[in-house]
Amino acid sequence: MTDKTDKGLLPAGLSDVLAPDAAFEASVLERLLADFSAHGYERVDPPLIEFEDSLLTGIGAGVAEQTFRLMDPVSQKMMGVRADMTPQVARIAAKRMSKAPRPLRLSYAGQVLRVRGSQLRSERQFTQAGAELIGPDAPAADAEVIVMAAEALANLGIRDLSIDLGLPTLAAAVSENAGNEKIRARLRQALDRKDAASVAELGSDIGEDTARTLAAMISAAGPATETLAALENLNLSGDAADGHGLLADVVERVRAALPDLAITIDPVENRGFEYHSGVTFTFFAKGVRGELGSGGRYVTNGEDSKNSEGATGFTLFMDTVLRAVKPPEPKRRVYLPAETPADKAAQLRAEGWVTVAELSDSENAKAEAVRMGCTHILDGDEVLELQQTKPKAT
Numbered sequence: 001m002t003d004k005t006d007k008g009l010l011p012a013g014l015s016d017v018l019a020p021d022a023a024f025e026a027s028v029l030e031r032l033l034a035d036f037s038a039h040g041y042e043r044v045d046p047p048l049i050e051f052e053d054s055l056l057t058g059i060g061a062g063v064a065e066q067t068f069r070l071m072d073p074v075s076q077k078m079m080g081v082r083a084d085m086t087p088q089v090a091r092i093a094a095k096r097m098s099k100a101p102r103p104l105r106l107s108y109a110g111q112v113l114r115v116r117g118s119q120l121r122s123e124r125q126f127t128q129a130g131a132e133l134i135g136p137d138a139p140a141a142d143a144e145v146i147v148m149a150a151e152a153l154a155n156l157g158i159r160d161l162s163i164d165l166g167l168p169t170l171a172a173a174v175s176e177n178a179g180n181e182k183i184r185a186r187l188r189q190a191l192d193r194k195d196a197a198s199v200a201e202l203g204s205d206i207g208e209d210t211a212r213t214l215a216a217m218i219s220a221a222g223p224a225t226e227t228l229a230a231l232e233n234l235n236l237s238g239d240a241a242d243g244h245g246l247l248a249d250v251v252e253r254v255r256a257a258l259p260d261l262a263i264t265i266d267p268v269e270n271r272g273f274e275y276h277s278g279v280t281f282t283f284f285a286k287g288v289r290g291e292l293g294s295g296g297r298y299v300t301n302g303e304d305s306k307n308s309e310g311a312t313g314f315t316l317f318m319d320t321v322l323r324a325v326k327p328p329e330p331k332r333r334v335y336l337p338a339e340t341p342a343d344k345a346a347q348l349r350a351e352g353w354v355t356v357a358e359l360s361d362s363e364n365a366k367a368e369a370v371r372m373g374c375t376h377i378l379d380g381d382e383v384l385e386l387q388q389t390k391p392k393a394t
Contacts, residue, residue, distance in 0.1 A: 031155065032109070032152050032156070032316065035148070036148065036152065039131075041105040041106060044107070048081060049080065049082070051080075052069060055079075055087065059275040062275040063083040063084045063114075067080045067081065068080065068081040081113045082113070083113065083115070090132070090298075090301065093300060094301050104134040104135055105132075107130065107131040108129070108132075112126065112128055123319055128315050128317065130314050132313030133313060134310075139250050139279075142296075142297060143253035143257070150261055150283070153285075153316075157325060160285055161283065161284070163264070164265070164281065165266075166267070166268075166281070168277075170240060170267055173240040173243060175187060177210075190202070192270065194221070195218075196218045200215050213236075216234055224251045227265040228248050246279060251265075273296055279312075281314070288320065288324040292321055293314055293321070298312070299311070333356055334348055335365065335368070335376070335386075336348075336356065336378050353383075356374055
């Protein structure tokens, strides 16, 4: 029986990254990590696969449905392939670096694998880069990671950046006594859809005042100054009022550092921030499809863990980031005839050339140089530019 399967076919959502894209991604990652390091964030590198009972506990439970599982043939225990690196960094902070002084600043970069892609990101395997600030539970910490991420993206040449802030606990504080579990599920669905009419219809179940407040919060989404003013006019109380004050504090701190950064607020946004317990944020760039990254405040091992501590951080999605960054100009490639001395080749590389060595004498070195994609050829001690032959139009 003949096997006609295409051996080069990859599963949906997975792809090879070829030259020059692979080198481009590596160079952008290096620049991001250098920025994080300059702010005191030390890099950690967790494994791609962990035991399921450690990978999917605490905040890791939030990505359980997106995690590939497999059996470890050595221990016979179930393992998971990471779908997100933040839970791994939280584990490192709680277990491996529990004695390290706080605040603890850690950065990371690596591949993740997810069971399904999304409408905005069809890829199931992609690279993440990010940083976590573990220990302090303060607006200054939230502002630090937001500002660092924004500056790192701007240093890559990304323009027209904007950030959308949220506070998942705000709507919960307003609706803390909102009916039974079924009613709360309907309310959460209406809030996720930004459906003020459906929220109003629940007034008899959650209270008319609560329904009006939540509907007004949906309508208040927009530029930070306007949203904060609208929330102020709602006369929030208790935890909800504290949440409004927290958002205002973070906005003020970020604006002091980055006055030109466009800031919006969505008071009821919760999707994608299920394990977050404080200010959340998402980065966008004008004209770029998808989120550049997101992050926010959370508790490292879940609210009920004795070893939990406050943390805030962000993850950048490199597939989207690369769409927003201008690719570098191709490097000059010089073809070196077979007799070229090693010290001459080293000198050219030190000057910034990419050298492509001839492995055996060819009858037409210039034609071979063009075939190999070189822009120049070494002729004696002189580097000569090649005239690239373009195919004739048909």
